[in-house]
Amino acid sequence: MDMANYEVIQAMYDELEREQTGDLTTLNKVKNEIDEIDAYLNNLFSREENDDLRVFLPRKMEGIYHDVIEENKKKREELVLQCDELEKSFSEKNDKMIQLEKILSDSSMLHVKQLFILDAQEKERQRIARDLHDTSLQNLTHLVHKVELTSMYIDKDSVRAKLELATIEKGIRKVIDEIRNSIFDLRPMSFDDLGLRETIEKLLGVLNSENQFHITTDIDQIEMGQFDSSMRVLCISIYRIIQECVQNSMKHSGGNEISVILKEYDNEYCICICDNGSGFNLDEAMKKEKHFGLSVVRERVMFLGGTLDIESSSGTFIKIVIPKI
DSSP states (O other): OOHHHHHHHHHHHHHHHHHHHHHHHHHHHHHHHHHHHHHHHHHHHHHTTTTHHHHSOTTTTHHHHHHHHHHHHHHHHHHHHHHHHHHHHHHHHHHHHHHOOOOOOOGGGGGHHHHHHHHHHHHHHHHHHHHHIIIHHHHHHHHHHHHHHHHHHHHHHHHHHHHHHHHHHHHHHHHHHHHHHHHOOOOOOOOHHHHHHHHHHHHHHHHHHTOOOOEEEEEEOOOOSSSSSHHHHHHHHHHHHHHHHHHHHIIOOOOOOOEEEEESEEEEEEEEEESSSOOOOOHHHHHHHHGGHHHHHHHHHHHHOOOEEEEEESSSEEEEEEOOO
């Protein structure tokens, strides 16, 4: 099975899971309505059995009670049929989800997951190469021209030459910072020393170095474990997911506020990232090059066995749930 088929199966599973959630909500609502009708009918029957009350009731009231009872019985029958259909649908979808889970978790899918890793690594290399080309490489080329120009001023205009050298020094320091950020992006140096929360907060500080955004955080301190390599991979993946989502908000949202939440629960980790931007059409955005980061996030979440939900109208809200290892 190739990666495209794997994505189709995962998408089918996610869709069934969403439908199950909706069916369960509707099922509970229908059951509550049935309980309410039962309670109402029981109350009416108890009134009819009360001989003292019947003495004071006009004879025509018995007909009114009869109509009400029949109407509620009919409605109850309809709700019971609806409840049976929902339970049958829920059971069928649950059986399909179990089958899909077996396919997705089968050992034969290991090579597909490995392809996901290789594909993600290759895309990460392409992104880093593009960033270096668009920033550091162009700035260095510009500085080379500055050095050539300064060499012409040394004998003729020493003051102008000194001013150019000061500009070159400032430019070199900027390039050093850019390369240092790229190295940090490859493997955060503070990851092992400080932990996930502090590293994410440091990342947000780097991304928002010009203070163009108001960023709020609520991040739990997640212990990676000194020798637990799988936990380290999970935490690095969470770090990358948050990085991609925040960068997308900064580049494309048009807003000025971003909220980053990472919570640890008994069996899962929950990531919520939202902004106050203009929002976008998700189906169209996934097809566009500028939202390349969203496809990367989706692949990372899929590989971790998690779920990704995006709401985008007035602002964008991203919720990611990742099961614990």
